[in-house]
Amino acid sequence: MALPLTYNLRNVLVRWRATLATILGIALVVAVFILIQSLAAGLEQSGRNTGDPRNLMIVRKGSTAESSSQISREQLKTFGYLPQIARDGRGRPLLSADLTVLVSLPRADGNGEANVTVRGLGPMGIELRPQVTLTAGRWFIPGRREAVVSTKMAQRFAHCAPGQHFKTGGKELTVAGWFDGGNSAFDSEIWMDADEARDLFDRESYSSVLVRMMDTNAAAQFMGRMEKDRRLPMRVVPEVAYYSEQTRTSVVFKVIGTFLAVAMSVGAFFAAMNTMYASVGSRTREIGTLRVLGYRRRAILLSFLVEGGIVAALGGLLGCATSVGLQSLSVFLGWQFGTMSFNTFSEVVFQFRITPGLAAQGLLFAVVVGVLGSLLPAIRAARLPVIAALKEV
Amino acid sequence: MSIGSFILKNALRNRRRALLSILSVSVSLFLLVSLLVTLRELTLPPEDMGAALRVAVRSKLSIANLLPARQLNRIQSIPGVSAVTPFTWFGGKYKNEENMTFAQFAMDAKKLRAVFGEAKMSEPEYKAFESTRDACIIGRVTADKYQFKRGDRLSLESSIYPVTLDFTIAGIYEGTVDDRNMLFHQEYLDEASGNPGWVGMWWLRVASPDDMPRVITAINTAFANTSAEVRAESERAFQLGFLSMLGNVRVLIGSISAVVVFTLVLVSASTMSMAIRERFRELAILKALGFRRRELFVFILAESVGLCLAGLVVGAGGAWLLFTHGYGAGLALLSGAGVALGVALWNLFQKRFSQAAMNLPVSGLLASLGIWACRHPNISKMTNGFFITFEVTPKILGLAALVATGLGIVASIAPAIAAARMSVVSGLKTLD
Structure with missing residues (x-):
């Protein structure tokens, strides 16, 4: 039988001090990932937005x-x-x-x-x-x-x-x-x-x-x-296609965003692991009690994985909210970014553009980090010997 | 037991946590160092030795506009100018590569040594380059990347001129800051495109650095109010002008670095509090024994700063090793992989299969990172030629050390206050 979800939720709430830092850490990772990718999306959107479907563009081959x-x-x-x-x-x-x-x-x-x-x-x-x-x-x-x-x-x-x-x-x-x-x-x-x-x-x-x-x-x-x-010696392309091909600059942002997200999430992964180990350590007796009550090892394992996932998902949600908030703020304040386009070698301006897909990617990213980070602590929790765990002070 | 060993024992009593804390701090510091170096590269690009003597002349309109070839005589006649060469961006596409990966410039082969003296080639290679119409020379980095050698032929389709040119590689040069470019004869380009009488830029060398300001002014005024006004500037100023076109990217990197530092503070502060909370009982006993709050604070502070500094050594030191001594970093990673593999085998031998199962992937990960580092021993290989140098300067290392120390101090404040406030009785009652 699996442990009820409320058990994990309440645990997260009771230990809010320790989990808060993990949540914030993951939130920042997710926010950085979403914001940089949204810059790439903004660049691509400005290319895709350009042109009239009835028009053709003629340039030299x-x-x-x-x-x-x-x-x-x-x-x-x-x-x-x-x-x-x-x-x-x-x-x-x-x-x-x-x-x-x-x-x-x-x-x-x-x-x-x-x-x-x-x-x-x-x-x-x-x-x-x-x-x-x-x-x-x-x-x-x-x-x-x-x-x-x-x-x-x-x-x-x-x-x-x-x-x-x-x-x-x-x-x-x-x-x-x-x-x-x-x-x-x-x-x-x-x-x-x-x-x-x-x-x-x-x-x-x-x-x-x-x-x-x-x-x-x-x-x-x-x-x-x-x-x-x-x-x-001319090349004739639909105007819309011509501009949406010009995405070379956005690739740079995508690479930077992915690199940063991966590197930062490795750090967040270690931090999440630390928190979960501490959480397991301070709950040794509790886990022993659960085992005596008849919960199987795999229920305990699953429960800790779920808990790590919940913490990370909270962080991910917070990260999404932060990035969406920043996007609205940037719209409100009229911020814009400009950089040299690698296609035209001239300045291009663009804005953040957070798509639902990006937000979902960020969330998924967070949950993966959380579940993987709690895997080892969860295994440890599941393998605790019952008697010794109960004796633990 | 001395106080030093007491602190050390305390820091290492939960090895797993110490290791994880050090690793998370070190990953963040690694990232911070990489970002700061990137920022530096984008603000202050590397400089060639001859740069102090070189002047770049471009159209005042923008770099993409051409200059009339007839300007050559006028520039040559300015006193203090020792050599001038055209320098024309060809924008050739190699085979079917989507992105141009190396730049090609048309220039005056006879002026190569006079203007770009850093490019080192053997005498026969110089001779071959000067005397053959369709000859080109290629920088070592690009040559290695495409496995070009002397005598190879290559064909490039220009995105600027309506021509496709065939070249014979006359030599491979090295010794400049950016050994990536391909150089060929301006005359060859002129012939192929029907002698239009235009060049991309002029690059020239002045006799001495003192002549520089005067020569620059003389060139700028020489073509003022003509149909092709120019902007002459030192090589340094020219490069910086290029970088100012990157726009807000620098602000972006700066703010990301700030976020990384903030995340670091969060993570290590929470780890430190966690470590101390577990120890409230012991701290209460120490208090009962007569240790002062100040002393307890020193214990906590030393432990926290120590962990952060260990993270600094791994993270910033690792970044330095990876970016400047790629092979060293690769070997270090490989030996780490070896240790992990050894531990895994020992676990297998002792029939602790689950631990072996955890250590094996760690070993594999380290080994693949190590092999990657060995196969990309320098930054230009790692970034596919985007960055040529990626120097981790002492200043950046110093900044990282400052961040790490500050981090250790900040992280110890909250737990130290909690420990100071706690009464001995309630501390002794704490269960976990």
């Missing part, structure tokens, strides 16, 4: 980032009027030839400089990206040296408030307004007019072309046609 891709104006002409491309009311193809340039800008906190992606958009560029909305000021006007900065970048870089000017390429750009990319990769960009950008940065060609397709059939046809054309 072999280029790994938009800023290293080149599409000449001649090349653009050969595919810019293909019939599969959707048209607007006046019959113009829905297409935007963009120029992306990495520009080094000073940080707002004076801590050096970082690369920022400046995107020059064609006249249809904004229309093709409906997820981006204006939050302050107005959009740039083609033909003027104006830029619109993502709200998140504006907080991180100097001179980015509407009306202010920042200098790049030897010329000054006026900030016309702010936009919000809706947690997409566009949140890490500065936007301006494409031809203005080509002039400012002295570029002949474009970097990438974004096209809206009539429908999925047309998209398949278009991709097949571009693939066959040997004059065009």
Whole structure:
């Protein structure tokens, strides 16, 4: 017969002083694990969030980032009027030839400089990206040296408030307004007019072309046609797929998070083992009594494992709560993280994103540590000789 | 019995607990040291000997923008400049590898020795590199990783230029801080891409360190208000600029270290209280014998600090051994595995099967860690080339020692207060 669960629960409560430290220790391990993994998840989400399913993205074959891709104006002409491309009311193809340039800008906190992606958009560029909305000021006007900065970048870089000017390429750009990319990769960009950008940065060609397709059939046809054309060394991918592929940076966070979690949980494992040994040691007589009452060895073993699991699960829950609390706090205070993307070599901004899956992983992690840590103490408890245990003072 | 041996006996009376406490402290200190070293590497990268004489010139726009090749003559004519070479990021993908694992740069082979004097190669290798159009040289670390040798051919598809280039390896160099890069001829790249007249950066060497500030200013002003403005800076400043792009990662590591320290305090404080609570009766007897509270505090303090310092030796010392003497760490782990195996065999011999069953996995774990350490004897192999050096400095060790001592003191406070407050009578009545 198994020992009732309340026995373990009450034991945990009675010995709260000893268990509290273990619970807190495990909670911290779980919180660190969840938070770092949630940074990776936040990065991946900003990639997955980006793009419109109706759009295709065209870049040079072999280029790994938009800023290293080149599409000449001649090349653009050969595919810019293909019939599969959707048209607007006046019959113009829905297409935007963009120029992306990495520009080094000073940080707002004076801590050096970082690369920022400046995107020059064609006249249809904004229309093709409906997820981006204006939050302050107005959009740039083609033909003027104006830029619109993502709200998140504006907080991180100097001179980015509407009306202010920042200098790049030897010329000054006026900030016309702010936009919000809706947690997409566009949140890490500065936007301006494409031809203005080509002039400012002295570029002949474009970097990438974004096209809206009539429908999925047309998209398949278009991709097949571009693939066959040997004059065009181009790669055509759905816009959504292009951005969600860019996850190289999040891998780093995942590796760091896993390493830390494993290392810290080894420490927590020893600590949990210590607590459980002490718990077994101080309950020797009690265990002897239970045995005399008829509980089998394996009931005792199971009971201690369950107890370790309960302690760890409490720690895990506390860790989840802590990390969710920190996430809400970071949303409330408007925190954001920024680091250099290993895909574009420019700054990307992202937030914590705790998914139910991550929380479940954290909990599972905690319970595994707790059960494994109490295994040896539980075996010891189960093997106590009855008579000697009863005699124990 | 002297007081010293009394404390030692007390600390070791429950060996299992002492061992577990030491292990949990040491794991945390190991982690702390690793984090601090990472932080240091990210703030203060290692420096080459010639760095004080080198200047990096990049486009003022950003490092990703190219510079016109015609700037060369203007830079060369600045007094104090002893050698200039283009330095162009090729961004080649090797075979089907997803991530670029070594950087390739196009440069002027004749200026290699003048600008990057640290790169050591034999004379014939230099000759071969200089005289062959499609020759390249590769750093020792990368060469070892891919088992490249002289005369091998390799093909790289650039992610920047619309070309795929074939190279012959003319030599393997070593002796720089970062022996990972591949270098080849700028002319070869120019020819293949149709002589566009652009280079990635300029790297140059100045005649003496005193010339450095003047040369940097001269280059910056030489191209001010031209279509290709440049930013010249010392190699050090250039590297630090790169690191500032990592953004909040440093804050992140800093806060994780703080969490690790906090966890440490929690765990060791609770262990210490546990150890003392079990001993209330004895402490009461000591009090009854006339020991003062102060003396009891010293007993507890010495035990707690002692355990933490033992954790320091294992954790921080282990980190130092692993990161600087990988083979040593591997051998230490393997010998640990041997001891565990021996104990397990002895247990088997004595027919204590359950203990043997516990010691065998411990032995296996230590052995696999040891073999891993022996097969990755340096940090660049451990991190797959992400970190080149991972120096555990005396300062970091000192900080870890400080944390360990502080930890021991903090952990002893609560139990010491409890012991001081307890009345002799109630202490004697305590059961467990």
